[in-house]
Amino acid sequence: MSDKTPDYNPDHNSDHNVIDKTTIHKIAKLARIEIAPEREDALCGELSTIISWVEQLGECDTAHVEPLASVTGHSLPMRDDVVTSGDDPDAVLSNAPEGASHFFVVPKVVE
Amino acid sequence: MTDVSSLIEGRTGKWEVVIGLEVHAQVSSQAKLFSGASAAFGAGPNEHVSLVDAAMPGMLPVINQFCVEQAVKTGLGLNAEINLFSIFDRKNYFYADLPQGYQISQFKQPIVGEGSITITLADGSTRDIGIERLHLEQDAGKSMHDQHPGKSYIDLNRSGVALMEIVSRPDMRSAEEAAAYVSKLRAILRFLGTCDGNMEQGSLRADCNVSVRRPGDELGTRTETKNLNSIRFIAQAINSEVARQIEIIEDGGTIDQETRLFDTSTGQTRTMRSKEDAHDYRYFPDPDLLPLELDAAWVETLRQSLPELPDALRTRLMDEFGLSAYDAGLISEDRDTAAWYEAAAAGRDAKLVANWMTVELFGALNRMGLDLADSPVSPDQLGKLVERIGDGTISGRIAKDVFAIMLEDGADPDQVIEEKGFKQVSDTGAIEAMIDTVLAENTDKVDEYRGGKDKLFGFFVGQVMKASKGQANPNVVNDLLRSKLNS
Incomplete structure (x- = not known):
């Protein structure tokens, strides 16, 4: 299968991009990151290459395979309903950039 | 089928209201869904927070078995299908009171499937309201925006508390039915002991999906009014939303699919966010959690032990x-x-x-x-x-x-x-004596009665009861009085 693997090429021809600029902007917005305009073309190419590479999985015949969320075959470990932690707001807040009266303090967010 | 009695008369004809509810019910557990911090209400800020709830790097969720049990019990109480295999997914969005950057919820494969609730209306009639699903998920923290002009204050005490989200079918046709549904659901949860149903403390809150249509038409565009924490507010929000939607459509407008908030001071709903800003949650199975597999025999044991x-x-x-x-x-x-x-x-x-x-x-x-x-x-x-x-x-x-x-x-x-000497007098001798006195004092009325004025009988009973200070046995008084007057 390795002979079919497309090379990872950041300068991939954008005519074949599966990720367009609209999608780039949508992803950036969802991820709360800013994308400089001059990076847009390069990102379209890079992300499209990654998607194409992953798409090789489509070559496997999965028609008779149930989708699965885990491959380990283990079952979910469970906990008893007992209070074992908490009561330490100082520890919880110890890495916070800002706090006041045991609250986290963040720039104003109002929807 | 259209129930004609619940139709709303607009300026241009009749409208049918369609309501579906998403109720969030807090599981009555001691600890949170995936951490060992207390789920109790009312602690000081960030006192009920573990490093898991604060989403510190490297912390892993471990599910609380009691919460799973309560979800299954609730499903059984709603006559619902219990899914022996379910999956926890990440629902991704950014908000300051969601430190993980995602809520652990269940999307495609919830723990409980379809069920139903029978509601009783004021006129004594009953209706079955379908339940689409029940899934387990984490609550978020709490943001306060009024403490500081430029800052928001965050308390994570609720972060990670176990919620059961119970989603109804769009089967309700009036605010009254929606109120009856929430009352009944709350009663079932309380009888089961799986949620305390305390709406003031936020243990039970509802999101109302409301749309209107001409009877028999396709479903109209719906709006979702979030976070209603009393049955009265649910009814008010629905009625105000129905009136708003009918007015817009009758004026030639269209309804925007949007999320709305209910303002308890005005009794009206207002826009919270529109469809353009609708969240894209990018659900995917949480790699930190294995699928939840239940033993059929264990579910059966729970079914047998339901109250x-x-x-x-x-x-x-x-x-x-x-x-x-x-x-x-x-x-x-x-x-x-x-x-x-x-x-x-x-x-x-x-x-x-x-x-x-x-x-x-x-x-x-x-x-x-x-x-x-x-x-x-x-x-x-x-x-x-x-x-x-x-x-x-x-x-x-x-x-x-x-x-x-x-x-x-x-x-x-x-x-x-x-x-207090309230004992009723049934002693016929004592009552007879009182009757004789009353009749002797009212000879004119006795004559009138005997002359055909039957209504005076009540007057004599009243006088005798008064003489006995209300303690004479009324049946004995009636019998004796009748025989004396008619003799």
Whole structure:
């Protein structure tokens, strides 16, 4: 299968991009990151290459395979309903950039 | 099928209202869904927070077995299908009170599938409302925006608390039905003990999906009004939203699919976010959690151990105690109320006890601003009072005076009857003497009565009862009076 693997090429021809600029902007917005305009073309190419590479999985015949969320075959470990932690707001807040009266303090967010 | 009675008359014709509810019910657990921090209400800021809830790097969620059990029990109580295999997904979005950057929820494969709830309306009719699913998920933290002009304050105490999201089918056709649905759901949760149903503390809150359409048409565009924390607000929000939507459509406009908030001060809804900003949650299975697999035998054990639920209790109160559907409905609303009633009614005139409880006792508690749990009158005392009416010791009218004294000082009815001399006089000799006096003092009226003025009979009864200070047995008075007047 390795002979079919497309090379990872950041300068991939954008005519074949599966990720367009609209999608780039949508992803950036969802991820709360800013994308400089001059990076847009390069990102379209890079992300499209990654998607194409992953798409090789489509070559496997999965028609008779149930989708699965885990491959380990283990079952979910469970906990008893007992209070074992908490009561330490100082520890919880110890890495916070800002706090006041045991609250986290963040720039104003109002929807 | 369109229920004509619930249609709304607009300027341009009739409208049908379509309502679906998403109810978030907090699991009555000690600890949170995936961490060992307390789930209790009312601690100081960030006191009930573990490093898992604060999403510190490297922390892993471990599910609380009790929460799983409560979700299954609730599913069984909703006559729903229990999925022996379910999956936890990440619902991704950024908000300051969601430190993980995602909520652990269940998307495609929830723990509980389809079920139903039977609601009872004011006119006594019943309707089945479909349940689409129930899934387990984490609650978010709490943001406060009014503490500082430029900052928001975040408390993560609620972050990670276990919620059951119970999603109905769009089967409701009026605010009344939606209110009845939430009341019934809350009663079922309380009987099961899986959620305390306390709406003021946020243990139970509802999101209302509302749309309107011409009867028989396709579904209209819906809006979702979020986070309603009382049954009254749910009804108000629906009615205000229905009026708003009908007005827009009748004016030639269209409804935007959007999320709205209910303003409790104006009784109106307003836009929170529109469809363009609608979240894209990018759900995917949480790699930190394996699929949740349940043992069929364990589910069966839970099914066998379910307590009596409101519908079964109501039917039993009607069958066993002969109560009316209305009284049975009132008494079965709450398990403690039913237990109180059963203690009072045991071995007594059950219908009369129900009557005294729902009319006199509930009325008095309401006036005094007390809950049944704080009633100055115990179940046995109310039962005894009813017993004394039944055995003729006191009349129903005198019983009200006795009851008033019992309410004041929690006294035993027998003691009150004894001390205040309320004992009903059934001694025919004593009553005859009183009747003779009354007749002698009213010879003119006796003549009128005998001359055909039958209505005066009530006057004589009243005079005799007054002479006895209300203590004469009314049946004995009636019999004796009739025989004397007609002789």
